[in-house]
Structures are given as C-alpha cells and as structure tokens.
Amino acid sequence: MNATPSPPAPLPSAGEGNESLIELRDVTKTYGQGTAEFQALRGVNLRIEPGEFVAVMGPSGSGKSTAMNILGCLDNPTSGAYVFRGLHVEQLSRNQRALLRRYYLGFVFQGFNLLARTTALENVELPLVYRGEPRVARHARAREALDAVGLRQWEKHTPAELSGGQQQRVAIARAIVTSPTILLADEPTGNLDTQRSHEIMDLLVALNRDRGITVLMVTHEPDMARYAKRIIHFLDGRVSSDHRNGEKP
Amino acid sequence: MFLSSLLLALRAIRRNLMRSFLTILGIVIGVSAVITMVTLGNGATRVVSDQIASLGSNLVMVRPGQRLGPGRDSAGAPRFKVSDAEVIQTQISGLNAVAPSTNRSVTVVYGANNWSTAITGSTDAYFTVGNWRLAGGRVFTESEQRAGKAVCVIGETVRRELFGQLPALGGELRVSNFSCEVIGVLASKGQSAMGMDQDDTIVMPLRTLQRRLTGNQDVNTILVSVVDSSRTDQVMADLRSLLRERRKIAASEDDNFSILDTRQIAETLTGTTKVMTMLLGAVAAVSLLVGGIGIMNIMLVSVTERTREIGIRLAIGALEREVLLQFLVEAVALSALGGIIGIILATLASIGLAGVMQVPFLFDPAINLLAFLFSAAIGVIFGYFPARRAARLDPIEALRHE
Ligand SMILES: Nc1ncnc2c1ncn2[C@@H]1O[C@H](COP(=O)(O)OP(=O)(O)O)[C@@H](O)[C@H]1O
Ligand SMILES: [Mg+2]
Numbered sequence: 313m314n315a316t317p318s319p320p321a322p323l324p325s326a327g328e329g330n331e332s333l334i335e336l337r338d339v340t341k342t343y344g345q346g347t348a349e350f351q352a353l354r355g356v357n358l359r360i361e362p363g364e365f366v367a368v369m370g371p372s373g374s375g376k377s378t379a380m381n382i383l384g385c386l387d388n389p390t391s392g393a394y395v396f397r398g399l400h401v402e403q404l405s406r407n408q409r410a411l412l413r414r415y416y417l418g419f420v421f422q423g424f425n426l427l428a429r430t431t432a433l434e435n436v437e438l439p440l441v442y443r444g445e446p447r448v449a450r451h452a453r454a455r456e457a458l459d460a461v462g463l464r465q466w467e468k469h470t471p472a473e474l475s476g477g478q479q480q481r482v483a484i485a486r487a488i489v490t491s492p493t494i495l496l497a498d499e500p501t502g503n504l505d506t507q508r509s510h511e512i513m514d515l516l517v518a519l520n521r522d523r524g525i526t527v528l529m530v531t532h533e534p535d536m537a538r539y540a541k542r543i544i545h546f547l548d549g550r551v552s553s554d555h556r557n558g559e560k561p
Numbered sequence: 562m563f564l565s566s567l568l569l570a571l572r573a574i575r576r577n578l579m580r581s582f583l584t585i586l587g588i589v590i591g592v593s594a595v596i597t598m599v600t601l602g603n604g605a606t607r608v609v610s611d612q613i614a615s616l617g618s619n620l621v622m623v624r625p626g627q628r629l630g631p632g633r634d635s636a637g638a639p640r641f642k643v644s645d646a647e648v649i650q651t652q653i654s655g656l657n658a659v660a661p662s663t664n665r666s667v668t669v670v671y672g673a674n675n676w677s678t679a680i681t682g683s684t685d686a687y688f689t690v691g692n693w694r695l696a697g698g699r700v701f702t703e704s705e706q707r708a709g710k711a712v713c714v715i716g717e718t719v720r721r722e723l724f725g726q727l728p729a730l731g732g733e734l735r736v737s738n739f740s741c742e743v744i745g746v747l748a749s750k751g752q753s754a755m756g757m758d759q760d761d762t763i764v765m766p767l768r769t770l771q772r773r774l775t776g777n778q779d780v781n782t783i784l785v786s787v788v789d790s791s792r793t794d795q796v797m798a799d800l801r802s803l804l805r806e807r808r809k810i811a812a813s814e815d816d817n818f819s820i821l822d823t824r825q826i827a828e829t830l831t832g833t834t835k836v837m838t839m840l841l842g843a844v845a846a847v848s849l850l851v852g853g854i855g856i857m858n859i860m861l862v863s864v865t866e867r868t869r870e871i872g873i874r875l876a877i878g879a880l881e882r883e884v885l886l887q888f889l890v891e892a893v894a895l896s897a898l899g900g901i902i903g904i905i906l907a908t909l910a911s912i913g914l915a916g917v918m919q920v921p922f923l924f925d926p927a928i929n930l931l932a933f934l935f936s937a938a939i940g941v942i943f944g945y946f947p948a949r950r951a952a953r954l955d956p957i958e959a960l961r962h963e
Contacts, residue, residue: 386876386957407880413956414878425873425960428866429576439877441565486877 331398333494333526334360334383339392340549341378352378354549355392360528362493365520367537367557368530370546376530377422377498379546383528384419384496385409414442418487418525420497424479426471426486432458433467436485443490457489458482460515476503484512488519495519497529501536513539563890566883570891583859584944585899588936591852592903593910595932596925598845600911602838604920609834613827619657619787620690620823621797623649623804627819638817639808640779643767648807649783653799657788658686661780663770669763670735671723678719680736680763682770683784688714690786698730698745701766709768714745716760734763739773741765793822849932853939860943865962868951872959875952884952885945892944896937903936904929 341353352375360366368376381387382394385401394401396416401409413419418439426435437454445453458464461481471479480503487495497516501509517539519525529540537543538557545553574581626638646661662683668675681687685700701712713734720729732743750759771778787796797820804818867888874884908924915922951959 381957384876386960387955410875410878410880413876417878419876421876421960425869425876427576427870427873434572438874441569442874442877442879442883444565 331395332359333362333364333397334358335393335395336379336383336389337393337395339379339382339389339394341375341382341387342390352549353382353389356549356551358544358551358554360526362526363520363524365517365527365539365541366529367540367543368528368546369532369534369537369543370552372532374546375549376546378549380496380498380528380530383494384417385412386419414439415490416493418490418492418495420480420483420487420495420500422498422502422530424471424476424483426479426482428472429470431468431470432463432474432482432485435471435482436467436489439486439490453489454485457485460488461485462511477505477508480504481508481512484515488525491523492525494526494528497527499530499532501531501533506535509533509536563886566886566890567894569887570894573887573891574895577863580859580863581895584856584895584940585902587852587855587859588896588899588940589852589903589906590855591849591936592900592932593907594848594852595842595845596904596907596929597910597914598841599838599928600907600923600925601914601918601920602834602841603923603925604911604915605918606831606834606838607923608920609831610827613823613830619790619793620826621785621787621793621800622821622826623783623785623800623818624781624821625818627816640781641783641818642778642780645804645807646780646783649785649800649803652803653796655788655792655796657786658689659786660684660686660690660784661767661782662687662784663767663775663779663781665770665774667736667763667774669719669723671732674723674725676719676722678716678761678763680713680765680770680774682765682767682774684767687764687784690784693750694748696746696748698743700745706766706768709766709772711739711741711765711769711773712744713741713763713765714747715743715764716747716762717749718758718760719763720746736763737774741769787822793824797822849935852936856936856939857943860947864947864951867948868954868959868962871948871951872954872956872962875954875956875959881952885949888948888952889941889945892941892948893937895944896940899940900933900937904933907932 336356336358339353339356340351343350343352356375356379358379368380370376378387382389385396389402392402396412399412401412404412427438433451433454436457437450440450440453455464455467458467461484463478463481463485466474466478466482471482474482480500484497484500487497495516500516501512504512513536516527516529520527527540529536531537540557542554542556544551623641625640641661643661646659650656650659660683662681665680665682666677667680668677669680670676684706685702687693688695688700695714696717698714700714701710704710705712713736715723715729715734723729723734724732729743729746734741734743747760747762747764767780785796785800787793800820801816804820805816808817810817871884871888875881907929912922951962954962
C-alpha cells in the first residue's frame with residue numbers, strides 16, 4: 313500500500329518534493345501568561361526524512377509531548393516554523409490543519425482518547441468515516457487494523473470492557489487504519505507489560521518497513537528505543553542529542 | 562456531508578442512550594403537559610360558551626333584588642308581576658320577546674315513574690327568548706295561557722325519565738295535586754354553563770303555575786330578548802329607568818332589581834373557565850420549564866465528555882463544521898423526537914381526559930407548535946452551544962478538558 317496519497321484540494325500544494333518530510337525551525341512553545349508563563353520548548357530544530365523510525369527520549373517535562381502535539385498539528389508553535397513537505401503548517405488555517413491530520417497523520421495519544429461506549433471497531437473506523445470511505449471498505453480496513461494489533465476478536469467491545477493495554481492497541485489501530493504518511497506515538501507502550509510492548513514495537517517496525525510509514529515515537533524505555541533507527545534526546549525544551557541507533561551520542 | 566452527519570448523530574444517540582432518553586423525556590413531559598392542559602382548558606371554555614349561546618342571544622334578565630347567583634340579596638325587594646312584563650313589552654322598543662317566568666321544584670309522576678325537576682311557568686315567549694326548539698308537539702296557545710290550562714312542554718331528560726320508550730305527547734303527568742297534559746317535547750340543549758342539565762325542565766303557562774303551585778301572582782324573572790344586540794345597552798338603560806319609575810325608587814336610592822345581559826353572564830362564566838385554563842397552563846408551563854432544566858442539566862453534565870469527544874474527532878481530522886453539524890443534527894433529532902412523542906401523548910391524554918371530563922377535544926395547533934418549539938429550542942441550545950464552544954478549541958485543548 314502506498315503511504316503518500318495526493319494532497320486534498322483545500323491544501324496548498326507542497327514544495328519541490330526534495331525537501332525533508334518534516335522540519336522544525338527554532339520552534340518555541342510557551343504555556344500560560346505573565347508569572348504563570350512557562351517555556352516548554354526553547355528553540356527546537358529537527359529534520360525528519362521519509363521512512364525514518366525515530367525514538368524521542370528525555371526526562372519527564374522536557375517537552376516531548378509538546379513537540380509531538382505540534383508535529384501532529386494538534387497545537388500551534390508560539391514561534392518558529394513547522395514545515396511539512398514544504399508546507400508551512402503554522403500558516404495554515406484550522407481547516408487545512410484538520411485536513412493534514414485527516415490525510416497524512418496518525419496519532420497515538422499517551423492517554424488513549426477513545427470514544428466511550430463505542431465499540432473498538434467503530435473507534436478504529438472513525439478516521440475513515442471522515443475520509444468519506446464507504447461502509448464496507450471501512451469495516452474491512454478497520455478489521456484489518458484490529459487484526460494487526462491482535463484485537464480482531466474484541467471488535468465488539470467498548471473501551472470500558474478492555475484492559476489498558478488493549479485500549480492502547482485500539483488507539484494504535486485507529487492511528488494506522490488510514491496508512492498515514494507519519495505515525496506519531498506518544499509513549500505507546502507506557503501502559504503495557506514488557507511482552508505486549510515488544511509486540512507493539514514489532515508492529516511499528518513492520519509498518520515502517522513494509523508500508524513505508526514514517527514513525528515518531530516517544531518513549532522513556534531504552535529497550536523500546538532500541539527498535540528505532542534514530543534516537544533524539546530532549547532536555548529542557550531543546551534537542552540535546554540526535555544520533556543513529558547504535559552510535560554513541 | 563449532511564447524510565454522514567446524520568449517521569454520526571444517530572450513532573451518537575444510540576451510544577448515549579441514557580442521555581438521549583433523559584433529554585427526550587424532559588421534552589416529552591414538558592410538551593405533553595402544556596398541550597394537555599391547554600387543550601382541556603379550551604374544551605371547557607368551549608362548553609361554557611356553547612351553553613351561553615344556547616341560553617339565547619341578546620338575552621336580558623331582570624330580577625328583583627341585587628346581585629346574581631347564590632346568596633342573592635332579594636329579601637324585601639318587591640317581586641315583579643305579569644303587568645311589569647306587559648308594560649316592558651309595550652313601552653320599550655326594539656324588543657323581540659318578553660317572558661315573565663317563575664320556577665318551582667316539584668316531583669312529577671307518570672305511571673310508576675317519578676322524577677324531581679324544576680317547573681318554569683311562563684308565556685310562549687319563553688321559548689323564543691330561551692332559544693328553545695321543539696323535538697315534537699307544540700307550545701301552549703294564547704287561550705291556554707289565559708285560561709291557565711293544565712298543559713306542559715317537557716325537556717328531554719324529563720321525557721326520558723318518565724316515559725322511556727313510551728310516547729310522551731298526550732301523556733298525563735301528576736304534578737303535585739293536579740294532572741297536566743304533555744303537549745310538547747323540547748329539543749335537547751345539554752348541560753348548562755354551571756353544569757346543570759338544561760333538559761331537566763318542564764314549562765307550563767305562568768298562570769297555571771301561579772294558580773296551582775305557588776298560589777300568588779309573583780314573577781321571579783323577566784326574560785327579555787333584544788332584536789338588535791348592538792342596542793342591548795340602550796334597552797338595558799330604558800329598562801332601568803322604566804322599572805325605577807314603576808317601583809317608585811327615589812333618585813338617591815339604589816335599584817332594588819338587577820338587569821343582566823347574556824354578555825355579562827357570558828363574561829362572568831367564561832371568565833372563570835379562562836382563569837382555570839390559564840392556571841392549568843401556568844402549572845403546565847412550570848413542567849415545561851422543569852423539563853427544560855432537566856435537558857439543560859443533562860447537556861451541561863455531559864459537556865466534559867462531549868468536549869473530549871469533540872477533541873478526539875478534531876484530532877483525527879474532522880473539520881469544525883462537520884463536528885458542529887453532527888451535534889446540531891443530534892440535538893434537533895432528539896428534540897424533534899421528544900416533541901413528536903410529547904404531542905402524540907398529549908393528544909391521547911387529551912382525548913381520554915376530555916371524555917372523562919365531558920368536554921370536547923379541541924386540537925389547538927398554536928399551543929402544539931409553541932410547546933414543541935420551546936422544548937426544541939432548549940434541546941438545541943443546550944445541546945448545540947456547548948458543542949460549538951468545544952469545536953472552536955484547538956484539538957489539544959479540547960482533549961485536555963477536565
Ligand atoms: N497545557 C499546559 N499548560 C501549562 N504547562 C504545560 C502544559 N502542557 C505542558 N506543560 C508544561 O510543559 C512542560 C513540558 O511538558 P510535556 O511536553 O508534556 O513534557 P514531556 O512529555 O516531555 O513529559 C512541562 O513542564 C509541563 O508542565
Ligand atoms: Mg509526555
């Protein structure tokens with residue numbers, strides 16, 4: 313399956329095609345105002361090429377989630393530029409960013425963020441609903457995604473009837489059901505036992521290898537980071553190190 | 562896009578069955594209560610005004626003493642005589658008919674049946690004034706009136722109770738100590754405005770009643786019907802000055818008689834039922850409000866959950882307007898469903914209760930629409946506006962909502 317659909321009409325056309333998939337230039341993010349002001353990102357520079365598998369590490373509060381939310385177009389940087397395939401995301405309208413999320417991005421949240429009282433299957437097919445996919449195709453793809461995370465037989469269950477690990481896998485299924493260009497996962501194995509965590513990592517590796525999906529994953533477990541091809545460390549709102557896996561930072 | 566929003570909304574309704582049910586319940590209670598109350602009130606008002614219409618149009622009632630109704634202050638006030646009616650007839654212009662009348666409660670017997678009823682003694686003008694029509698037979702003649710013949714015209718209730726399946730015309734009723742021939746049967750009028758059975762009546766010549774039952778020349782009431790209702794006020798003024806003169810009332814003294822017209826009677830009586838309708842309507846409006854507050858609560862309680870849901874939908878790529886349309890459709894669908902169920906329930910309840918209360922069922926489109934729109938507005942406002950606020954947030958803010 314090809315992971316690069318043509319951009320939807322309302323989006324301005326991307327650049328030449330020879331630029332990075334993602335580029336952050338001097339991105340800052342400030343929360344709050346006045347005395348409560350807090351700078352979560354203090355000038356982040358980052359380039360990610362198509363097909364990469366990147367692990368983002370760093371101590372708690374170092375700005376990993378903040379950066380992921382900006383990369384996922386869920387939040388806007390306070391200053392700096394976020395360039396997605398030559399497209400300046402920080403200049404796009406709300407609707408255009410929604411379309412970016414719809415057609416290019418899959419996001420796995422730290423807290424699963426599934427719809428309550430909604431079956432696993434319905435949760436997983438939701439992104440396809442907004443893509444206007446017909447019902448039959450939607451169900452087939454949603455089941456395929458649930459299969460991929462080993463939850464095929466749980467498709468009729470609601471989040472309340474699933475364990476934390478199972479909910480996380482439903483959330484992953486929902487993120488990959490569209491075959492996004494980029495999969496952003498914020499601590500996807502944070503709630504899973506070791507064996508499940510390794511299964512999830514194998515799944516991400518397979519998605520990256522077989523479907524060419526670019527994967528960005530936050531984790532604080534070195535065991536999990538080892539699956540990635542590249543590891544970026546955050547410290548105090550900045551990138552403190554960035555190296556290929558196996559190299560010494 | 563609309564269709565998919567409808568599908569999403571229907572799914573959301575199904576998912577949140579309890580919330581949907583409570584919302585609908587609030588609307589159903591409010592809508593059905595208001596509609597039922599007002600519909601029944603309208604029915605009751607209709608009964609009263611119908612009865613007043615059957616009283617006779619342009620009717621003016623003259624009675625000795627002041628005030629109408631129970632506790633009438635007539636003690637001491639001189640009675641009227643037949644001569645008063647005759648003078649009214651000759652001296653006042655624009656009159657259709659003048660009927661002096663007196664009532665008595667009696668028990669009448671026919672064969673083995675007996676029945677307690679009221680007998681009115683009057684002239685044939687009574688039938689004109691009271692808007693009575695005959696179901697059979699005839700009314701009494703001039704000569705029968707003058708001679709004080711023992712003849713009578715009976716109401717439908719009296720006929721039914723005494724004669725049943727037997728022919729009434731020509732039958733001889735025993736009234737107190739004399740016997741009286743039935744020469745006519747009145748067409749049914751039904752219940753009166755005060756809830757009395759107007760068909761439970763016997764009418765005989767005034768003279769007969771005076772001679773055989775009351776033993777005096779008194780006339781209780783003079784009923785006057787006016788040709789042109791726009792001249793009723795003039796007629797009443799004329800009546801007043803004529804009667805004051807005849808009864809020798811000094812300019813400084815109050816009337817010792819009262820003159821009322823149908824409009825005044827109507828106003829008094831429909832006034833009461835209208836107040837009742839308004840009272841019922843007010844009580845029902847409270848339930849509409851309570852229902853509305855119920856909906857409001859449900860919607861506000863679920864705002865956190867809905868905000869998170871909206872955050873999730875936005876995060877996976879829904880557009881603001883898609884989310885809004887979905888929530889609007891959901892709110893409208895719930896409100897409309899509740900409103901329709903409420904109207905159906907109210908209609909059934911109104912038909913049932915109208916039967917029990919013996920008032921007509923009058924479908925009132927205005928109140929149906931009004932109650933429906935009010936509840937629907939509450940449903941839509943409290944379902945849609947929190948959603949709109951949430952949909953304008955950045956997805957990450959909506960997701961963080963506590
Ligand atoms: N919505 C917010 N409002 C204020 N401060 C925030 C908010 N979100 C995160 N922060 C702060 O920003 C810093 C970085 O947070 P985050 O990106 O979640 O860190 P990480 O994911 O690396 O643990 C933290 O100190 C956190 O307290
Ligand atoms: Mg985090």
